[in-house]
Amino acid sequence: MTSTRSRFSGYAVVVLALALLGGVYTAVAAPKTEAEDPVNQSIAVKEGRELYLQGCSTCHGLNNQGGAGGPSLIGVGASSVIFQVESGRMPLARGAAQAQRKMSKYDRTQTDQLAAYIQSVGGGPELPAGRLDDGELALGGDLFRTNCSSCHNFAGVGGALTRAKYAPSLTEASARVIYTAMQTGPENMPRFSDNTLTPDEKRAITRYVRHLTTEAKDPGGAGLGRYGPVPEGLVVFLVGMGLLIVITLWIGARA
């Protein structure tokens, strides 16, 4: 004999067990994130959900499941949100070969709230605690040249890929944007998981890229956009050859 009550009681036991397990885990072993205070965290998630429904749900779905307008956000993690929103790529303005950096529509608090909400829904990579740009500079340079410079150029000013895609310039990117880009591998950029590049190595690369943007001088005086031999050749040809031609004409002119 199966009564309604006993059938539901089975489910109730399972739900209770799961809640107990999850609760104990969260209390004991959950990784610390930036918003440690549980009250602030739940406010952030709530605010984030409001922002999401207003600005993101049209393309990414009311339940983050994605659709014709955009992919699912389940499992992308807080890092993806921080990257896309802080660099202004999301919300997307128009369809193109890839999303473009532009003015961010949300401020830092709102970005963090959106990130907290997406993290709460499906989990995924998130930022570590502490500073992101205090790694070893020399190691960062070495790793940058091996892993990043092939697409982003030796000085991080970007480069072309196939079919109108491109590796963007890194000069405008903040430390958070650089770190999360490595973690999440947006669009066609490869993903550098924490086993591929450890958090310390990512910090080193972040420090190196910020150093390139803020402190690194151009030996020789003028970087010419730091693109390398192309602008340098242009200057040599226009200025140098032009000067030589003018001088030649002067030498040969009648007195």
Added chain:
Amino acid sequence: MTDSIRDRLKATGDDSEATAPDAPVSHGEHPVGDPTVSTHHSYHAELDPQSAKRAELAVAALFMLAVVGTLGFIASYVFWPFEYGEEYYEYYTPMLGIFMTLALMGLGAGAILWAKTLMVDDETVQERHLLSSADEDKEGAVAIIKEGAADSGLGKYPILRRSFLMANGALGLIAVPFLFGMGRFQHKEAVMAKTGWHKGSRLLDELGRPVKLGDLEVGGVKSVFPDVPGGRRMADSAALIIRMRPEKLKSRESRKDWVVDGHVVYSVICTHLGCPVKLYEQQTHHLFCPCHQSTFDAADAAKVLFGPAARNLPQLAITLDDEGYFVAQGDFNEPVGPSYWERKPHYKDEVK
């Protein structure tokens, strides 16, 4: 002055009629003007003392600029900061360049201005005579040569002549052994077909750590080098391990065992002209060479999709050792990098 030049031009044998110095030249006969008539205008002849003084000062100023440039160059060399991190160190080479430019161009421009303004610039005539020797000298030379040939005895002694020719011919054959140093003979050991990878070498990343299953996420890449002494510096052994979804990886039958759970390894040396092909597009799984835009499909044995490369990127067959680290099953399946004459016999579709 121009009269004497014209007279001298007439004296060299040119019979064309000299026209008056100011008369217009007939363009029907000489489209570019009569070349025997001097049209030189002497600047120096009309130089008055005032203009000369001005010109002299201008030239002197340029020469002084050269002196300033030299002194500035020496001062920059000695005093300007050049160590990394010092204030304005990045302007060290531009300062040296600017002063060197002033020094050299000051001297050059001064010399040119001097030649244009202050030097005497009369037109002179240079004689042009036939260059060949007189006929009797030519005949005398021929006679000497003939006499010498007769004196040598080659005509008179046939065995001498023939053996001499044989010796010369034999000497020419000395070049033949040198041919054995070139081309196919030189590449017998196939040095260019081998890299640092061999069976059992672990894949090490750029910091020397072995790569294991789980290090890469889907869409991740890593630069790898062989686990041999000096492997990190072996430029021909540079490779890239790529992880993609196993269902996206199209492996042909003969290469099914070369991949591990969506992990695939290719050489990064472009088969076109040798640039590093490390631009990996995660979503399209294309490898892109920045030099001439050759595009390879990492999901399909690095087949060439676009660009001047004619051959796929060589693939490194990998497997896992007992501890879960990636190891190579042998060397690349073909020689890495651009084509060369003796390349073809070394291609294999199975592991070497």
